[in-house]
Amino acid sequence: KAGVTQTPRYLIKTRGQQVTLSCSPISGHRSVSWYQQTPGQGLQFLFEYFSETQRNKGNFPGRFSGRQFSNSRSEMNVSTLELGDSALYLCASGTLGGTEAFFGQGTRLTVV
C-alpha cells in the first residue's frame, strides 16, 4: 500500500511569488491535514480537509489556503511568499474516525 506522497520534494521561490504544493493521501483515506515545520516555531497545524470540506484551520494568515478534490488529493497554496514561509510542509492522511495520522516526506520550500 503506497504511503502519503507529496510533490514536489524541494522548491525554491522568490519573495512575492505564489506556490502550490500537492499531497496524495493513502488510498482510502479521506482526511488530509497540513503542517508547517520551521526551526523557530516547530510543527504547526495549518488546516485539515475531509471530503472536500475544511474541518479545521490553524492560526495562519489568509495567504495560506488549501483545497481537497473528490479523489481526496489535496493542494495547499501560499500567495505573496515571504522569507518566513521557508519551511518543511508536511501532509498527513487519515481515515474517518481514525486515530493516528500518517505523514508524507514533506516539501521543503525555500523562499529567496
Next chain:
Amino acid sequence: AQKVTQAQTEISVVEKEDVTLDCVYETRDTTYYLFWYKQPPSGELVFLIRRNSFDEQNEISGRYSWNFQKSTSSFNFTITASQVVDSAVYFCALSEVGDYKLSFGAGTTVTVRA
C-alpha cells in the same frame, strides 16, 4: 488550548543504553489521544505509538515502552537498548478524539553513538 512540552532538547547516549523522553501536556478535553512520532533525517514523521486518555495501562511494544500518568499529565517514552538507527527527532503530540489536528511538542533530538 492544547499545549505539549518536551523539556529535553537533546539527548546523547551510547548504543545499548536506554533512553527516556519526557512529555508533559495541557488540555481541557476530557478525552484525547497522545502520540509519539519519530522524524529521521529524511523528514517524514513516523508514527510510533498512540495512547487514549481513558486507558492508563502502560505497555511495551518491542524496544518501545511508555508511561502515561493522567494525574501528572505526563506521557513519557522509553527506547530500550538503543541502536544507532534510533537517532532522530522525537515528537510528542496531542489531539482530541476524532480530530486530526495535532499539537506537537518542540521535539527531542536523540543521538545514539556506536
